[in-house]
Amino acid sequence: MKALRDVFGDTLVSLALTNPNVLVLDADLANSTKADKFAKAYPERFLQMGIAEQNCVGVAVGLASLGFVPWLSSFTVFFTHRAIDPVRMLVAQTHANVKIGAAYAGLLTGLTGKTHQDVQDLAIMRAMPDMTVLAPADAIEGEAIIRWATDYDGPVFVRLARDASRDIFEDQYRFVPGKTISLRTGSDVLIISTGPQSARCLQAAESLQNEGISAGVLHVPSIKPVNKEEIVAASERVKLVVTVEEHSIYGGLGGLVAEILSEASPRRVIRFGIEDRWGESAPNDYLLETFQMSPPRLNERIQKLFAKSP
Amino acid sequence: MSSRTDYQELEGLARKGRWLAISTVAGSGAGHVGGPFSAMDILVALYFRVMKIRSDDPKWPERDRFILSKGHSSIGQYAVMALRGFLPVEELKTFDKGGSRLQGHPDVTRLPGLETSTGSLGQGLSVGLGIALGARMRGQKFHTFVMIGDGELQEGMIWEALHIAPRYKLGNLTAILDWNGLQQFGWVLAMNETHRGDRRDPWSGTDLRGVFEKLGWHCTEIDGHDFSQIVPALESAKASGDSERPTLIIAHTIKGKGVQFTEGKHEWHSKVATDEELRTVAKELGIQEMAV
Ligand SMILES: Cc1ncc(C[n+]2csc(CCOP(=O)(O)OP(=O)(O)O)c2C)c(N)n1
Ligand SMILES: [Mg+2]
Numbered sequence: 378m379k380a381l382r383d384v385f386g387d388t389l390v391s392l393a394l395t396n397p398n399v400l401v402l403d404a405d406l407a408n409s410t411k412a413d414k415f416a417k418a419y420p421e422r423f424l425q426m427g428i429a430e431q432n433c434v435g436v437a438v439g440l441a442s443l444g445f446v447p448w449l450s451s452f453t454v455f456f457t458h459r460a461i462d463p464v465r466m467l468v469a470q471t472h473a474n475v476k477i478g479a480a481y482a483g484l485l486t487g488l489t490g491k492t493h494q495d496v497q498d499l500a501i502m503r504a505m506p507d508m509t510v511l512a513p514a515d516a517i518e519g520e521a522i523i524r525w526a527t528d529y530d531g532p533v534f535v536r537l538a539r540d541a542s543r544d545i546f547e548d549q550y551r552f553v554p555g556k557t558i559s560l561r562t563g564s565d566v567l568i569i570s571t572g573p574q575s576a577r578c579l580q581a582a583e584s585l586q587n588e589g590i591s592a593g594v595l596h597v598p599s600i601k602p603v604n605k606e607e608i609v610a611a612s613e614r615v616k617l618v619v620t621v622e623e624h625s626i627y628g629g630l631g632g633l634v635a636e637i638l639s640e641a642s643p644r645r646v647i648r649f650g651i652e653d654r655w656g657e658s659a660p661n662d663y664l665l666e667t668f669q670m671s672p673p674r675l676n677e678r679i680q681k682l683f684a685k686s687p
Numbered sequence: 688m689s690s691r692t693d694y695q696e697l698e699g700l701a702r703k704g705r706w707l708a709i710s711t712v713a714g715s716g717a718g719h720v721g722g723p724f725s726a727m728d729i730l731v732a733l734y735f736r737v738m739k740i741r742s743d744d745p746k747w748p749e750r751d752r753f754i755l756s757k758g759h760s761s762i763g764q765y766a767v768m769a770l771r772g773f774l775p776v777e778e779l780k781t782f783d784k785g786g787s788r789l790q791g792h793p794d795v796t797r798l799p800g801l802e803t804s805t806g807s808l809g810q811g812l813s814v815g816l817g818i819a820l821g822a823r824m825r826g827q828k829f830h831t832f833v834m835i836g837d838g839e840l841q842e843g844m845i846w847e848a849l850h851i852a853p854r855y856k857l858g859n860l861t862a863i864l865d866w867n868g869l870q871q872f873g874w875v876l877a878m879n880e881t882h883r884g885d886r887r888d889p890w891s892g893t894d895l896r897g898v899f900e901k902l903g904w905h906c907t908e909i910d911g912h913d914f915s916q917i918v919p920a921l922e923s924a925k926a927s928g929d930s931e932r933p934t935l936i937i938a939h940t941i942k943g944k945g946v947q948f949t950e951g952k953h954e955w956h957s958k959v960a961t962d963e964e965l966r967t968v969a970k971e972l973g974i975q976e977m978a979v
Pocket of ligand 2: 865870
């Protein structure tokens with residue numbers, strides 16, 4: 378188990394060795410995002426932009442125009458809210474080769490509370506033409522995605538959770554944009570998730586077996602682009618589709634799945650996530666309980682749904 | 688309260704405030720120390736000497752307003768508010784634990800006595816500006832104070848407010864810059880370079896006073912840890928509420944001030960003290976009861 382923020386720092390250091398164009402621009406959070414590892418290894422390629430996220434994004438666009446590959450280091454919320462105008466106009470609308478390392482994404486942000494918890498980022502970035510939106514689940518997938526994003530020519534938003542979570546992938550993992558990944562098959566319920574929440578869903582699915590419910594888990598690391606046919610095919614094999622995300626139930630993964638299915642294969646989709654309320658400062662366990670996304674709460678909620686499902 | 692020029696009482700309160708801040712953070716398992724410590728003396732002066740406020744009536748319309756724009760220093764503000772009677776000192780224990788009124792960053796929807804929410808840096812001065820502007824329009828006489836950080840001062844939105852406040856001649860607005868020379872990560876020192884902290888002062892070599900004055904602010908500079916400078920500066924800013932220029936008090940401070948091992952250390956921006964360290968802190972601050 379390795380936290381995605383450590384994966385972020387370590388992968389950038391290793392990439393820099395072979396790719397001289399890789400730079401890191403930090404908005405004064407390198408010791409939180411772990412871009413400080415890069416600062417230590419490549420001080421001349423680490424650019425401290427201060428607590429000024431909008432300028433940081435603009436500078437990255439200028440550097441990218443000269444062939445550099447700038448990775449940005451700050452909290453998710455400051456990209457998708459504070460600096461959203463330059464992200465939209467300068468990065469997305471010009472297809473700039475800028476990589477957004479969106480740290481501390483989601484609900485579990487180390488007690489910082491609702492000011493720092495970004496549970497709207499997928500909705501915002503998904504609606505942004507030209508933006509690739511990725512959300513790795515574990516260390517192996519995180520590294521693969523950061524490497525892929527560096528090689529890809531264009532803007533990428535990588536949603537990185539703060540803390541370590543259960544490993545689900547093996548060394549031979551290969552990231553393919555758009556591709557969904559079946560972590561477990563089941564005939565009753567399909568749980569669709571993204572980011573480290575997929576691991577919690579997997580645990581819930583395993584425990585549902587004891588209740589006589591056969592639950593599959595489909596992991597969606599690539600929110601955009603996404604392979605619609607795979608989501609449709611997997612959904613058509615079960616009686617009930619449930620989406621689970623560390624994000625608002627509006628416009629994120631749940632919205633994505635509901636949009637796809639309502640057009641291609643209409644069926645009931647239940648969305649679990651943050652229900653139109655703000656988060657708060659609290660330990661991870663407390664938050665996962667409060668928002669009913671811990672494996673035991675998911676197990677209960679799905680049992681209840683399944684009992685009622687026609 | 689003691690005589691106007693006797694600051695022993697305030698010094699004692701500041702020591703207590705620092706203890707409450709660092710011990711509360713230790714109890715919660717996360718939180719900031721350096722920023723609350725550099726701001727502590729000014730917070731104590733505001734809450735205990737300068738501001739007209741009622742702890743039993745936090746929404747009293749004539750109260751002076753205070754906004755901690757550098758919201759990550761919330762525990763400093765909560766500690767002083769507790770000492771001043773806005774909340775039970777006991778309640779500090781709930782900081783950052785689920786369901787608390789004491790959020791990691793000040794949350795106006797939860798805790799009476801706050802004027803707005805902060806936490807995303809750079810936004811508090813604009814709200815203070817709006818309050819001061821509204822007070823002028825309504826003929827209300829209270830004063831509005833906003834504290835900003837020197838790292839925070841890098842945010843563009845602050846400069847938007849710095850530009851507008853003098854245009855509206857808001858003498859009833861005072862910004863206090865907690866210039867402690869450190870932010871979270873900042874810039875490493877070059878060889879042989881020395882600064883007051885262990886990283887480069889973000890504004891070293893910049894004539895901030897000149898910049899503020901050219902923008903139209905009335906500017907004063909104080910040692911932000913010397914009550915004999917803090918109190919008169921705040922009081923004179925407040926007394927000039929009818930003037931045509933907002934005041935900017937540059938407070939030269941030390942991040943982590945008050946405890947030797949936290950002073951000038953950027954790692955203490957946000958860090959949890961061990962039990963051993965807490966014992967040292969208690970000793971240095973002259974705190975008797977170690978109960979956290
Ligand atoms: C818009 C925004 N960007 C980044 C952060 C993360 N952050 C919190 S505190 C801090 C450093 C603040 O430095 P300074 O204003 O000097 O405060 P102090 O030294 O008093 O702690 C940073 C970067 C934030 N809260 N808001
Ligand atoms: Mg500072």
